Amino acid sequence: MNIEQLNDAHGIAGWIEFIAGKGGLPMIQVTSSKANALISIHAGQVLSYQPGNESEDVMFLSEKAYYQDGKAIKGGAPICWPWFGPDPEGKGRPGHGFVRNRPWNVIATEATGNGDIKITLGLSDTEETRAIWPHSFELRQEILIGDSLNLSLITRNTGDETFSITQAFHTYFKVGNISQVKVLGLEDCDYIDKVDNSVQKQQTGAVTIDSEVDRIYLGVGNTMIIDDSTLNRCIQIVSLGNKTAVVWSPWEKISADMADLEDADYQRLLCVETTNAADDVVDVAPNSECRLVANYSVIGG
Numbered sequence: 001m002n003i004e005q006l007n008d009a010h011g012i013a014g015w016i017e018f019i020a021g022k023g024g025l026p027m028i029q030v031t032s033s034k035a036n037a038l039i040s041i042h043a044g045q046v047l048s049y050q051p052g053n054e055s056e057d058v059m060f061l062s063e064k065a066y067y068q069d070g071k072a073i074k075g076g077a078p079i080c081w082p083w084f085g086p087d088p089e090g091k092g093r094p095g096h097g098f099v100r101n102r103p104w105n106v107i108a109t110e111a112t113g114n115g116d117i118k119i120t121l122g123l124s125d126t127e128e129t130r131a132i133w134p135h136s137f138e139l140r141q142e143i144l145i146g147d148s149l150n151l152s153l154i155t156r157n158t159g160d161e162t163f164s165i166t167q168a169f170h171t172y173f174k175v176g177n178i179s180q181v182k183v184l185g186l187e188d189c190d191y192i193d194k195v196d197n198s199v200q201k202q203q204t205g206a207v208t209i210d211s212e213v214d215r216i217y218l219g220v221g222n223t224m225i226i227d228d229s230t231l232n233r234c235i236q237i238v239s240l241g242n243k244t245a246v247v248w249s250p251w252e253k254i255s256a257d258m259a260d261l262e263d264a265d266y267q268r269l270l271c272v273e274t275t276n277a278a279d280d281v282v283d284v285a286p287n288s289e290c291r292l293v294a295n296y297s298v299i300g301g
Contacts, residue, residue: 001106002026003018003019003020003026003257004226005065006018006026006106009106009224010108010109011109012109012110012111012195012262013024014031015030015031015032015107015111015115015117016029016030016037016111016119017154018200019228021038021040021048021064021067022067022068023066023068023263024067025040025041025042025067025068026040026041026042026157027039027040027191028040028041028106028109029040030052030117030119030145032115032117032145032146032245033109033115034052034115034116034145034146034147034149035050035051035052035145035146035149036048036049036050036052036116036157036210037049037143037145037149038048039065039105039119039121039143039286040073040076040124040137040277041104041105041106042067042069042073042102042103042104043050043073043079043102043104043250044079044098044099044100044104044121044122044123044141045073045075045076045078045079046059046076046149046151047059047061047073047075047079047224048061048076048118049145049149049296051147051298054298056174056231056233058149058173058174058235058298059075059076059077059171059173059174059176059297060075060076060172060173060175060265060268060269060270061073061074061075061076061119061172061264061276062067062069062074062260062261062264062265064260064261064262065260066257066260067119068135069101069103070101070102071101072096072100072101072138073100074172074258074260074261075153075167075172075215076171076172077170077171077300078096078100078169078171079097079099079101079141079153079167079168079170079172079276080096080097080100080120080166080167080168080169080170080275081096081097081098081099081100081153081155081165081167081204082097082098082099082135082137082155082163082166082167082273083096083097083132083165083166083167084097084101084166084167084168084276084277085166085245085277088202090185091192091293092135093132095234096168096170097133098129098132098133099123099139100170102123103124104121104141105121105122105139106119106120106121106125107120107121107122109118110223114125114146114220115146116144116145116300117144117145117146118141118143118144118145119136119141119142119143119145120140120141120143121136121140121141121143122138122139122140122141122218123139123191124137124138124139125138125158126187130150131167134158134162135157135159135161135163136143136158136159136282137155137156137158137159137163137203138155138156138158139153139154139155139156140152140153140154140156141153142154142210146207146296147199148293148295148296148297149222149295149296150293150295150296151169151293151294151296151299152291152292152293153167153169153291153292153293154289154290154291155260155282155289155290155291156284156288156289157285157287157288158206158286159286159291161284161286162283162284162285163283163284164281164282164283164284165276165281165282165284165290166275166276166277166278166281166282167275167276167282167292168273168274168275168276168277169172169271169272169273169275169294170246170271170273171271171272171274171296172190172269172270172271173226173235173269173270173271173272174229174231174268174269174294175226175230175231175268175269175270175275176228176229176230176268177229177267177268178209178215178249178266178267178268178270179209179210180228180229180230181226181228181229181230181270182206182208182210182226182227183206183207183208183224183225183226183227183247183270183272184205184206184207184224184225184227185205185220185223185224185225185237186203186207186217186220186224186245186247187204187205187206188202188205189202189203189206189217189218189219189220190202190217190218190219190284191203191215191216191217191218192215192218192278193214193215194195194214194215194216195211195212195214195215196228200218203217206227207247209249209251209270211248211251212249212250212251212253212254213247213248213251214246214247214248214249215246215247215248216244216245216246216275216277216278217244217245217246217247218243218244218278218279219243219244219245220242220243220245221288222238222239222240223236223238223239224236224237224238224239224245224272225299226270226272227235229247232301233298233299233300234285234298234299235299236276236295236296236297236299237272237294237295237296238294238295238296238297238299239292239295240291240292240293241282241290241291241292241293242275242276242280242292243276243280244275244277244278244280245272245274246271246275246277247270247271247273247275247276248271248273249266249269249270250266250274251264251266252266254266270293274293274294275293276292
């Protein structure tokens with residue numbers, strides 16, 4: 001569908017408008033008394049979420065992000081699926097799967113009675129996807145925008161054989177100064193330190209950042225908090241359907257080396273990801289589904 005057709009089919013005056021975004025990509029602009037948001041139909045990706053009483057966006061979005069077919073958008077909440085990280089079979093397929101760099105479909109839109117906005121996006125298998133990953137599936141993302149942002153990723157196996165997935169909301173959060181940020185809720189968890197040859201270690205106290213960080217935390221609880229003293233706010237992350245979480249900060253060298261990041265972007269972003277990663281593998285039987293949920297809210301400073 002083109003922009004006019006999308007607005008005719010799914011737009012809601014005063015609430016949901018389909019627009020041509022950067023690179024001509026179709027996007028969904030959500031405006032309500034509770035929050036504003038921007039969603040890219042390409043990649044099925046929330047790019048911006050700003051509650052009505054907040055002066056700063058909850059999410060980081062790179063000024064140098066790519067907006068084109070076949071490219072991932074650097075920022076917001078990218079979807080990693082049906083694998084997280086490198087190709088698990090070593091076949092040279094793209095890292096983090098194949099749904100974060102292709103168009104999704106708009107399934108439904110709704111303005112609820114309490115003022116929340118619900119957007120449902122989806123993908124199903126095609127001949128092209130089966131050549132990459134030989135399984136039949138229906139993938140849905142339910143995006144609920146209100147006083148919090150609630151993301152639900154639902155995987156349904158429409159084939160005849162069980163398949164296994166890893167997955168993530170690879171969410172980029174906007175922070176005031178990375179050196180002044182603490183992540184709470186991972187105390188005493190073991191983690192795989194990807195920066196240090198995947199050695200397993202144990203977290204002591206809150207997570208703080210003073211160098212490159214790439215960690216898969218194991219056996220996590222359902223609540224994490226980003227305590228940002230510079231922006232005087234805490235972002236709460238409540239998850240469902242996962243046993244792992246990832247904390248990633250690119251730091252100076254990677255930020256400078258990435259063409260779709262500014263050199264200093266490492267100072268103002270932090271990825272705290274709700275994941276099924278490492279050994280947290282999800283088996284999905286035929287005619288059944290699994291659900292990964294992340295809820296983001298600002299709870300004060």
